[in-house]
Amino acid sequence: MPQAGRARPGSHGPEAVADRVTWVGALDPDLRTFDIILKTANGTTYNSYAVRGSEGVAIIDTVKQEFTVDFLAKVEAVAGYDEITTLVLNHLEPDHTGAVPEFLRRAPHVEICVSPRGLQVLKALLKDRFDDYKVTVVRTGDTVSLGDRTLRFLTTPYVHWPDTQCTYLEEQNLLFTCDLLGCHYCDGRLFNDKVGDFRFSFDYYFDHIMRPFKRYVGEALDLIEPLNIDMIAPGHGPVLRAHPRDYITQYRRLITKRLASETGDLKTLLIFYVSAYGATAQMAEAITEGAAESDDVRVSLFDIQGGDVTPFIDLIEEADGLVLGTPTINGDAVRVIWDMLSSLVDIETKGKLGAAFGSYGWTGEAVNMVEGRMQGLKMRVPEKGLRIKMHPTTDELEECRDFGRRLAAHLAGRPMEREIDMSALLGG
Numbered sequence: 001m002p003q004a005g006r007a008r009p010g011s012h013g014p015e016a017v018a019d020r021v022t023w024v025g026a027l028d029p030d031l032r033t034f035d036i037i038l039k040t041a042n043g044t045t046y047n048s049y050a051v052r053g054s055e056g057v058a059i060i061d062t063v064k065q066e067f068t069v070d071f072l073a074k075v076e077a078v079a080g081y082d083e084i085t086t087l088v089l090n091h092l093e094p095d096h097t098g099a100v101p102e103f104l105r106r107a108p109h110v111e112i113c114v115s116p117r118g119l120q121v122l123k124a125l126l127k128d129r130f131d132d133y134k135v136t137v138v139r140t141g142d143t144v145s146l147g148d149r150t151l152r153f154l155t156t157p158y159v160h161w162p163d164t165q166c167t168y169l170e171e172q173n174l175l176f177t178c179d180l181l182g183c184h185y186c187d188g189r190l191f192n193d194k195v196g197d198f199r200f201s202f203d204y205y206f207d208h209i210m211r212p213f214k215r216y217v218g219e220a221l222d223l224i225e226p227l228n229i230d231m232i233a234p235g236h237g238p239v240l241r242a243h244p245r246d247y248i249t250q251y252r253r254l255i256t257k258r259l260a261s262e263t264g265d266l267k268t269l270l271i272f273y274v275s276a277y278g279a280t281a282q283m284a285e286a287i288t289e290g291a292a293e294s295d296d297v298r299v300s301l302f303d304i305q306g307g308d309v310t311p312f313i314d315l316i317e318e319a320d321g322l323v324l325g326t327p328t329i330n331g332d333a334v335r336v337i338w339d340m341l342s343s344l345v346d347i348e349t350k351g352k353l354g355a356a357f358g359s360y361g362w363t364g365e366a367v368n369m370v371e372g373r374m375q376g377l378k379m380r381v382p383e384k385g386l387r388i389k390m391h392p393t394t395d396e397l398e399e400c401r402d403f404g405r406r407l408a409a410h411l412a413g414r415p416m417e418r419e420i421d422m423s424a425l426l427g428g
């Protein structure tokens, strides 16, 4: 017995989702990994929609390239190419634009509507054929008329590419959001009130695709929330026709700080370390002592040897500063530190304070490597990483305390004067 709602690729024909709005997308139930990083236990859908007005038909987004034939068959079932006047591209990632070149070969006369940043990606997509087509750049408030139907655009960049936008079908309170409010969940029953329970997938999609762009998601929600919305038609997953606003509310919840704020105006500094023989651990404790002298900063210290870093990502997301300590082992930082750094791609790190420290035996590469990665994550790294050869002496522990004091001062917005030994500089 086939599982309820499960469909084979190409087995699902066009389906009306609202008056004169038809789903012409593709089902991909067997996909198990998306964009390298996402697990898709239920596969996904590439949603495309046809909107029929009295003076034209618009196609909203297309599908992944390998589903082009399937997609065009659905389009042809609902409209002749000569009737199609508009192609709206809400986002130009290949899973939504794979079928665009072939579609344009059949409907070269259409007006292509893209956001300002979408224009750049469209040029890269169409290469030397770009000039053959009519392209209109649309911004928030711009409209395209299909006669008795009107499409209004909302520029919503970075949810999750720079080019993303939403399109609002005014007369039917229907919002096409592409990746925003979407998820990877393939179910031939198409609608949120018919498909299986996909809430896990909705949140998972947010966590891995939207979370690093929380600030921009907030700006997009600010534009969307005032609209009358009867239905949300995303680019992946179920069409949200039952309680669509609940999904917007859930996005609001997901972009809101998760941890109760106990810190008030205090800045938060998190220090994580690993240590085989205790040298880096001693440094970590001294740095913590130094930073904790500041009344403006709340410092937390964690030994993450052999641990799972996942639980700390929420903490780091909300913290103002992150300090990582690692010895150099075989010319490198320890794996759990790299695990933590690679997990930070799920959150916004730009502008967060970063610093590195660690003990070493001879060459001590780890600290520089960690610092380099922090800079790659666009963190602010105001202090050169602190390296100490083998176990720290009493003086070196005081150096660590000073390092902590200076980091706290940077966080509190009052960088400390550094005492410069002029005689050492002059070789005296």
Ligand SMILES: Cc1cc2nc3c(=O)[nH]c(=O)nc-3n(C[C@H](O)[C@H](O)[C@H](O)COP(=O)(O)O)c2cc1C
Pocket (backbone or CB within 6 Å): 274, 275, 276, 277, 278, 279, 280, 281, 326, 327, 328, 329, 330, 331, 332, 359, 360, 361, 362, 363, 364, 365, 389, 390, 391
């Ligand atoms: C297996 C192993 C590999 C090491 N590889 C390096 C290395 O490549 N470069 C280096 O400078 N020190 C290396 N060291 C020395 C450590 O970095 C040094 O002992 C350091 O003080 C350890 O700090 P910890 O007590 O915080 O673990 C290595 C030590 C061990 C045990």
